[in-house]
Amino acid sequence: MSQKTLNLGILAHVDAGKTTLTERLLYETGVIDAVGSVDAGTTQTDSLTLERQRGITIRSAVASFALEDVHVNLIDTPGHPDFIAEVERVLSVLDGAVLVISAVEGVQPQTRILMRALQRLRIPTLMFINKIDRKGAGDERVLMAIAERLTTAVVPMGGARELGTRAASFTLSGEDDPGFLSRVAEVLAERDDGILAAYVEDESRVPYQQLREELAAQTKRALVHPVFFGSAITGAGVEPLMAGMAELLPASEGDPDGPVSGTVFKIERGASGEKIAYVRMFSGTIRTRDRLHFGRDLQDKVTAIAVFERGPAVQRPSVPAGAVGQLWGLGEVQTGDRIGQTGSGGAQHQFPPPTLESVVVARNRGDRERLRIALAQLAEQDPLINVRQDDTRQEISVSLYGEVQKEVIQATLADEFGLDVTFRETTPIYIERPIGTGEAIEILRAESNPFLATIGLVIDPAPDGSGIEFRLHVDPRTVPLYLYKTVESFTEHMGQYVRETLREGLFGWQVTDCVVTMTKCTYSVPDGPPSRRGPLSTAADFRKLTPLVLMQALERARTAVCEPIVRVSIETPSDTVGAVLASVARLGGVLEPLSLLGDLSTIETVMPATRAHDLQRRLPALTGGEGVLESDFDGYRPVSSTASIRRQSAQPPGVHDAPRATSYP
Numbered sequence: 253m254s255q256k257t258l259n260l261g262i263l264a265h266v267d268a269g270k271t272t273l274t275e276r277l278l279y280e281t282g283v284i285d286a287v288g289s290v291d292a293g294t295t296q297t298d299s300l301t302l303e304r305q306r307g308i309t310i311r312s313a314v315a316s317f318a319l320e321d322v323h324v325n326l327i328d329t330p331g332h333p334d335f336i337a338e339v340e341r342v343l344s345v346l347d348g349a350v351l352v353i354s355a356v357e358g359v360q361p362q363t364r365i366l367m368r369a370l371q372r373l374r375i376p377t378l379m380f381i382n383k384i385d386r387k388g389a390g391d392e393r394v395l396m397a398i399a400e401r402l403t404t405a406v407v408p409m410g411g412a413r414e415l416g417t418r419a420a421s422f423t424l425s426g427e428d429d430p431g432f433l434s435r436v437a438e439v440l441a442e443r444d445d446g447i448l449a450a451y452v453e454d455e456s457r458v459p460y461q462q463l464r465e466e467l468a469a470q471t472k473r474a475l476v477h478p479v480f481f482g483s484a485i486t487g488a489g490v491e492p493l494m495a496g497m498a499e500l501l502p503a504s505e506g507d508p509d510g511p512v513s514g515t516v517f518k519i520e521r522g523a524s525g526e527k528i529a530y531v532r533m534f535s536g537t538i539r540t541r542d543r544l545h546f547g548r549d550l551q552d553k554v555t556a557i558a559v560f561e562r563g564p565a566v567q568r569p570s571v572p573a574g575a576v577g578q579l580w581g582l583g584e585v586q587t588g589d590r591i592g593q594t595g596s597g598g599a600q601h602q603f604p605p606p607t608l609e610s611v612v613v614a615r616n617r618g619d620r621e622r623l624r625i626a627l628a629q630l631a632e633q634d635p636l637i638n639v640r641q642d643d644t645r646q647e648i649s650v651s652l653y654g655e656v657q658k659e660v661i662q663a664t665l666a667d668e669f670g671l672d673v674t675f676r677e678t679t680p681i682y683i684e685r686p687i688g689t690g691e692a693i694e695i696l697r698a699e700s701n702p703f704l705a706t707i708g709l710v711i712d713p714a715p716d717g718s719g720i721e722f723r724l725h726v727d728p729r730t731v732p733l734y735l736y737k738t739v740e741s742f743t744e745h746m747g748q749y750v751r752e753t754l755r756e757g758l759f760g761w762q763v764t765d766c767v768v769t770m771t772k773c774t775y776s777v778p779d780g781p782p783s784r785r786g787p788l789s790t791a792a793d794f795r796k797l798t799p800l801v802l803m804q805a806l807e808r809a810r811t812a813v814c815e816p817i818v819r820v821s822i823e824t825p826s827d828t829v830g831a832v833l834a835s836v837a838r839l840g841g842v843l844e845p846l847s848l849l850g851d852l853s854t855i856e857t858v859m860p861a862t863r864a865h866d867l868q869r870r871l872p873a874l875t876g877g878e879g880v881l882e883s884d885f886d887g888y889r890p891v892s893s894t895a896s897i898r899r900q901s902a903q904p905p906g907v908h909d910a911p912r913a914t915s916y917p
């Protein structure tokens with residue numbers, strides 16, 4: 253077993269060249285004989301009809317190839333912000349990443365968002381400055397932008413020549429380049445005292461081999477980021493990048509004989525509609541016919557396995573730690589599920605949730621049931637679609653990131669399910685935040701209390717963006733350990749009941765940014781003969797009493813309904829600026845100073861997410877199809893009136909129509 257595996261993500265702003273680079277890597281490593289093109293719709297990883305038609309990536313896709321002794325599973329991700337959820341799910345399965353940056357456009361909004369997430373998760377990352385062959389390509393300019401807007405912990409690994417021409421090339425720097433040596437030593441010395449001491453004494457005395465090893469070590473710890481230049485179209489710089497992947501990124505670890513642990517990061521339907529789960533294995537080995545535990549207390553038997561080897565996946569009897577494989581037979585598995593262990597997993601969200609929702613209507617009334625089933629299938633591939641059914645109005649709504657995602661859902665329903673649908677007006681997904689402190693208690697055997705338990709809860713507001721925190725503040729002796737085994741387990745379960753309750757607040761929206769503290773707890777035990785008062789409390793008593801107490805506390809705290817706000821940046825031909833500005837003003841955007849850059853101008857503004865959505869739809873007409881709008885979630889802001897923003901048909905907690913919830917926001 254000398255073969256090492258590297259699970260590698262390719263990430264970038266939309267159109268930076270991820271799919272083209274993937275194609276080039278597959279070609280250079282001999283997996284494919286001819287390079288496909290995004291523009292002709294012939295690449296390996298943009299395989300969906302819609303991706304080929306539109307020339308953008310919608311779903312992440314896996315392809316694999318060999319680099320020296322390293323087996324690489326490459327995951328090509330979508331760059332469009334409407335599909336950020338795809339990237340989020342991939343992040344948790346990576347050993348390393350390549351962040352692609354266009355040499356022409358430079359650092360773009362999504363580049364920043366992705367780099368921040370990579371840094372938070374400490375994922376070792378190389379940068380590839382792509383498109384050096386295109387007119388307008390820069391090198392120093394892009395490096396400056398990286399230093400200013402991403403990180404200063406970068407090491408350019410060489411230099412580009414004849415930028416902006418088909419002949420553009422990249423040469424690696426080496427031992428004979430004093431500028432390179434001192435740059436490397438300088439960056440490494442900031443994070444390593446040994447190098448620092450040697451370097452201060454005499455720059456030239458740090459042996460090249462030592463520098464190289466330290467560079468690899470620091471890159472593998474995600475402390476520094478080597479930068480390569482090249483062109484995915486001409487192939488320039490791609491070989492040095494490949495060598496960099498093998499040398500500077502860490503291979504996956506994990507014991508194939510350990511307990512089974514893996515993460516499902518993608519779900520696909522096979523030719524006959526069967527479910528295929530993509531799993532990254534962290535530990536243990538899964539074999540055909542194994543019975544696996546996953547999600548929240550589910551289990552099922554694996555009927556077939558395929559493992560990525562060189563190019564597409566091939567049928568195999570098992571998939572070991574470190575590898576990526578496809579599993580058949582797990583009927584209820586969902587994207588994001590952990591395999592080998594059950595529970596919510598508590599995966600932290602790296603990116604903001606969708607902020608919009610829209611009612612989907614089948615044009616043909618008879619298709620309603622089929623639409624419901626189709627949307628449930630889409631939601632299991634993409635849990636953030638979050639299908640919600642309104643039983644009284646007989647309507648189904650889905651959560652949305654934006655206009656492009658909406659078009660994709662519409663086209664997918666048409667292509668894959670033969671369903672013709674339209675969308676109603678897009679509305680915001682509001683949240684509720686507690687305004688003050690609220691406290692409530694239900695006491696065991698009190699008349700108002702239908703359950704066998706005492707629960708006292710206090711809810712307090714917490715800082716914006718902090719989510720929901722649950723704290724246990726009771727005497728541990730009052731915790732029903734015969735039900736929950738440990739205090740930690742009781743805390744975890746109570747936290748879960750609390751989160752479930754807070755999915756719908758006083759106005760029907762998710763309640764967040766609060767701390768809920770349990771201040772009182774009692775359970776009932778039978779006294780035994782002769783006085784046989786009351787049976788034993790059960791877990792159901794705690795589960796059912798929590799929402800009663802918590803909603804009372806919430807009513808006392810009161811809540812403010814808040815709407816999602818986005819920061820919008822519009823790039824448009826300068827002669828259309830007037831029209832765009834007028835539209836922005838009508839939509840209530842707060843304008844910031846305008847930057848004019850020759851023929852193109854950039855307008856920045858902050859506005860409610862729904863307004864940005866309207867603007868996005870009007871933009872083509874306003875700008876002759878030339879305007880590009882990018883929006884970046886900017887938090888929630890209280891709305892002034894709460895009269896019209898009660899969520900339609902708030903359902904009782906837990907009766908959401910999505911197959912099941914995988915985690916709580």
Ligand SMILES: Nc1nc2c(ncn2[C@@H]2O[C@H](COP(=O)(O)OP(=O)(O)OP(=O)(O)O)[C@@H](O)[C@H]2O)c(=O)[nH]1
Nearest residue numbers: 266267268269270271272308309331383483484485
């Ligand atoms: N000149 C030039 N064009 C490139 C290069 N790489 C990609 N392109 C072009 O840029 C466009 C976008 O390329 P893609 O590979 O689809 O970019 P992507 O990052 O995968 O895009 P999304 O997946 O939609 O985010 C296509 O028209 C490519 O032909 C390059 O190195 N040079």
Ligand SMILES: [Mg+2]
Nearest residue numbers: 270271308309
């Ligand atoms: Mg792509």
